[in-house]
Amino acid sequence: MRVFIPGVDGYLGWSLALYLAARGHEVAGADAGFRRRWVEEMGSDSATPILPIEERLLVFKETFDGELRFWDGDLCDWDLVEEIFTEFRPEAVVHLGECPSAPYSMIDREHTTFVQRNNVMNTLNIIFAMRDFAPDAQLVKLGTMGEYGTPNIDIPEGFFEVEYRGRKDRLPFPRQAGSWYHWSKVHGSNNIMFACKLYGLRATDVMQGVVFGTRIDEMGDDERLLTRLDFDEAFGTAINRFSCQAVIGDPLTPFGKGHQRRGFLPLRDSMQCLTLAVDNPPEASEYRVFNQFEETYDVTELARKVQKVSGDLGMDVEVINVENPRLELEEHYYTPDHQNLLDLGYQPTHDVEAEMKVMLEDLLRYKDRIEAHKDALLPQMRWDGRHEKVHYLK
Amino acid sequence: MRVFIPGVDGYLGWSLALYLAARGHEVAGADAGFRRRWVEEMGSDSATPILPIEERLLVFKETFDGELRFWDGDLCDWDLVEEIFTEFRPEAVVHLGECPSAPYSMIDREHTTFVQRNNVMNTLNIIFAMRDFAPDAQLVKLGTMGEYGTPNIDIPEGFFEVEYRGRKDRLPFPRQAGSWYHWSKVHGSNNIMFACKLYGLRATDVMQGVVFGTRIDEMGDDERLLTRLDFDEAFGTAINRFSCQAVIGDPLTPFGKGHQRRGFLPLRDSMQCLTLAVDNPPEASEYRVFNQFEETYDVTELARKVQKVSGDLGMDVEVINVENPRLELEEHYYTPDHQNLLDLGYQPTHDVEAEMKVMLEDLLRYKDRIEAHKDALLPQMRWDGRHEKVHYLK
Numbered sequence: 001m002r003v004f005i006p007g008v009d010g011y012l013g014w015s016l017a018l019y020l021a022a023r024g025h026e027v028a029g030a031d032a033g034f035r036r037r038w039v040e041e042m043g044s045d046s047a048t049p050i051l052p053i054e055e056r057l058l059v060f061k062e063t064f065d066g067e068l069r070f071w072d073g074d075l076c077d078w079d080l081v082e083e084i085f086t087e088f089r090p091e092a093v094v095h096l097g098e099c100p101s102a103p104y105s106m107i108d109r110e111h112t113t114f115v116q117r118n119n120v121m122n123t124l125n126i127i128f129a130m131r132d133f134a135p136d137a138q139l140v141k142l143g144t145m146g147e148y149g150t151p152n153i154d155i156p157e158g159f160f161e162v163e164y165r166g167r168k169d170r171l172p173f174p175r176q177a178g179s180w181y182h183w184s185k186v187h188g189s190n191n192i193m194f195a196c197k198l199y200g201l202r203a204t205d206v207m208q209g210v211v212f213g214t215r216i217d218e219m220g221d222d223e224r225l226l227t228r229l230d231f232d233e234a235f236g237t238a239i240n241r242f243s244c245q246a247v248i249g250d251p252l253t254p255f256g257k258g259h260q261r262r263g264f265l266p267l268r269d270s271m272q273c274l275t276l277a278v279d280n281p282p283e284a285s286e287y288r289v290f291n292q293f294e295e296t297y298d299v300t301e302l303a304r305k306v307q308k309v310s311g312d313l314g315m316d317v318e319v320i321n322v323e324n325p326r327l328e329l330e331e332h333y334y335t336p337d338h339q340n341l342l343d344l345g346y347q348p349t350h351d352v353e354a355e356m357k358v359m360l361e362d363l364l365r366y367k368d369r370i371e372a373h374k375d376a377l378l379p380q381m382r383w384d385g386r387h388e389k390v391h392y393l394k
Numbered sequence: 395m396r397v398f399i400p401g402v403d404g405y406l407g408w409s410l411a412l413y414l415a416a417r418g419h420e421v422a423g424a425d426a427g428f429r430r431r432w433v434e435e436m437g438s439d440s441a442t443p444i445l446p447i448e449e450r451l452l453v454f455k456e457t458f459d460g461e462l463r464f465w466d467g468d469l470c471d472w473d474l475v476e477e478i479f480t481e482f483r484p485e486a487v488v489h490l491g492e493c494p495s496a497p498y499s500m501i502d503r504e505h506t507t508f509v510q511r512n513n514v515m516n517t518l519n520i521i522f523a524m525r526d527f528a529p530d531a532q533l534v535k536l537g538t539m540g541e542y543g544t545p546n547i548d549i550p551e552g553f554f555e556v557e558y559r560g561r562k563d564r565l566p567f568p569r570q571a572g573s574w575y576h577w578s579k580v581h582g583s584n585n586i587m588f589a590c591k592l593y594g595l596r597a598t599d600v601m602q603g604v605v606f607g608t609r610i611d612e613m614g615d616d617e618r619l620l621t622r623l624d625f626d627e628a629f630g631t632a633i634n635r636f637s638c639q640a641v642i643g644d645p646l647t648p649f650g651k652g653h654q655r656r657g658f659l660p661l662r663d664s665m666q667c668l669t670l671a672v673d674n675p676p677e678a679s680e681y682r683v684f685n686q687f688e689e690t691y692d693v694t695e696l697a698r699k700v701q702k703v704s705g706d707l708g709m710d711v712e713v714i715n716v717e718n719p720r721l722e723l724e725e726h727y728y729t730p731d732h733q734n735l736l737d738l739g740y741q742p743t744h745d746v747e748a749e750m751k752v753m754l755e756d757l758l759r760y761k762d763r764i765e766a767h768k769d770a771l772l773p774q775m776r777w778d779g780r781h782e783k784v785h786y787l788k
Binding site: 078109112113116117120121124125128131151152153154160162163164165167168169171172173174175176177178180183186187190191194197198199327333383384385 | 472503506507510511514515518519522525545546547548554556557558559561562563565566567568569570571574577580581584585588591592593721727777778779
């Protein structure tokens with residue numbers, strides 16, 4: 001199948017290109033290099049060494065004996081989107097080309113408006129390109145479990161049957177996002193739901209949990225195939241950041257009380273799930289939602305697991321909570337459904353500690369790279385608008 | 395109170411400036427003249443003759459013995475927004491500065507992206523200006539009843555208590571908008587709801603029904619004070635368009651089966667309600683939603699009323715349904731709450747036919763202006779993307 005990946009130079013994008021190519025799909029991608037610049041702006045760098053995109057493309061060709069067609073540019077630029085769709089004629093689009101960071105969107109007005117404009121506009125361009133040039137293709141759109149927030153009731157997959165004042169309807173489940181970034185994803189989900197109804201497009205909206213891990217099997221022993229792994233406050237996520245902290249001997253730092261519960265999944269599970277979506281497209285006009293995660297975990301529970309696995313590897317690290325830079329519940333009900341992908345055949349890895357061990361061993365090789373940007377680890381972007389490093393709570 | 399009105403040159407904006415000034419408020423406004431250009435783009439013009447904004451400002455000064463401070467510009471321009479907020483220091487902002495047209499947003503990709511970008515971005519600018527320069531001010535934001543769509547259950551005012559799998563929560567009511575424009579309003583509502591929680595802002599989100607009518611008492615006999623009245627397919631709304639059709643002897647044209655039910659309210663009721671919101675601000679951090687309409691009506695029922703009142707005035711007009719350019723249910727359940735404004739003292743006009751009579755008498759004076767642009771009356775922008783005049787169904 002011809003699969004087009006906006007954001008192919010990113011954490012998930014690069015991994016997915018390898019994963020799909022290894023399974024015989026014809027992959028194309030686009031990227032403006034935003035992610036590299038954003039992480040640099042945060043004073044950080046990928047823990048894993050990654051090649052410039054031009055060299056990545058050469059290694060891809062050498063590895064898979066087939067080309068990864070690539071467009072260097074911004075999908076907010078309609079002319080570029082039109083060129084890609086008319087030349088490549090994708091049968092599936094896996095849209096990983098949005099700015100994925102809550103803290104980045106909270107820095108200041110300029111960053112908020114950039115993230116919302118970028119994410120809403122490039123998704124609209126993709127919608128219109130599909131309508132005009134690939135009406136039978138499917139869109140797999142990366143959303144986030146964060147769109148739902150933490151309601152006090154179960155979270156279904158996108159829609160729920162509701163009874164209200166004696167009448168019933170099936171309605172979109174209310175979204176209560178917790179950052180400007182997360183709301184940009186809600187705006188995108190709403191636009192795509194409408195596009196399916198309006199233009200007969202077919203879309204899978206992936207409410208993904210927090211991804212962790214340095215690798216998938218397709219990277220093998222070739223360091224040049226590694227994907228990026230960020231640990232700065234904006235682009236690093238919980239387990240990845242804990243692991244980088246462990247490797248340099250810094251305390252692992254859950255936010256606030258540390259009992260936020262979220263869905264998590266290893267990078268390899270994310271690839272498996274996105275590919276299941278691609279391989280099992282929805283019907284025309286169908287808009288379906290997958291809650292994509294392996295299991296829910298309490299953040300402190302995960303920090304303890306990283307601590308334990310680090311200990312097994314001879315590292316002695318503490319867990320010390322820090323002030324919470326975010327505005328969020330730190331103890332709450334959280335019971336999201338996640339049946340749709342299991343029904344399609346998703347086989348969860350389920351061994352979080354084994355996955356952590358692989359990551360920690362990888363990261364130990366790049367300890368110096370993390371040391372070099374260790375200042376980026378502790379957050380300073382606070383949801384109330386202040387820029388001030390969080391303090392340890394002890 | 396110092397009230398700032400983005401979109402002060404528009405149908406509601408100009409009326410509200412007069413209404414508030416007559417009640418002793420200090421009014422300022424901004425406008426980029428977009429609405430005048432959009433209507434021209436649709437090949438039409440206001441049925442009522444309206445003065446250029448510079449002359450409107452002189453008449454305002456002469457009438458109210460006080461100045462309407464005015465900024466000519468686009469609120470997507472942050473520097474302008476910052477200048478306005480620091481110089482005027484508003485105590486209330488009534489945001490009427492968005493593109494208000496569903497059909498306009500459906501013309502093509504360029505119009506869709508323009509409407510969503512314009513509406514989302516200028517609202518974000520206003521949010522940040524309030525946070526930084528007017529944190530105690532209140533925002534009254536014009537949304538639309540169209541954000542809710544037509545669910546098969548009652549529509550509460552913004553939030554509902556829901557029981558799901560044995561647990562309860564109070565959640566935002568799901569939105570199911572029916573055009574790219576309506577979704578832009580949902581995006582804005584979501585952003586404002588979050589801003590109240592995040593920055594402690596206070597906001598009233600007005601889910602307004604369809605407004606009709608040519609005047610409010612404050613315009614008196616001074617033609618120079620009249621507000622605009624559009625009848626083209628994009629900026630004219632149901633009763634206003636039926637009335638313009640009646641005046642030139644054209645058939646009144648409900649869409650499809652014509653049993654769409656919507657909330658409607660006269661222009662004078664809209665002014666009364668917006669002013670009630672301004673005069674009764676919410677608490678800090680409070681985000682409240684008002685469903686703002688007088689009563690719900692079936693569209694064909696309204697066409698029949700316009701036909702009857704036209705008959706009383708000696709005009710003989712038919713009602714003939716046309717193809718529906720939209721994708722919408724033409725017969726459906728529709729029971730929205732509208733108690734919040736009544737609780738604040740809203741006294742509905744309730745005499746729709748009397749209001750229609752006033753409007754028809756006004757419009758008869760401007761029959762030639764409507765005749766001159768009568769081609770703009772029948773829609774050609776279809777929700778499926780085609781541009782083709784709708785046909786009569788008979």
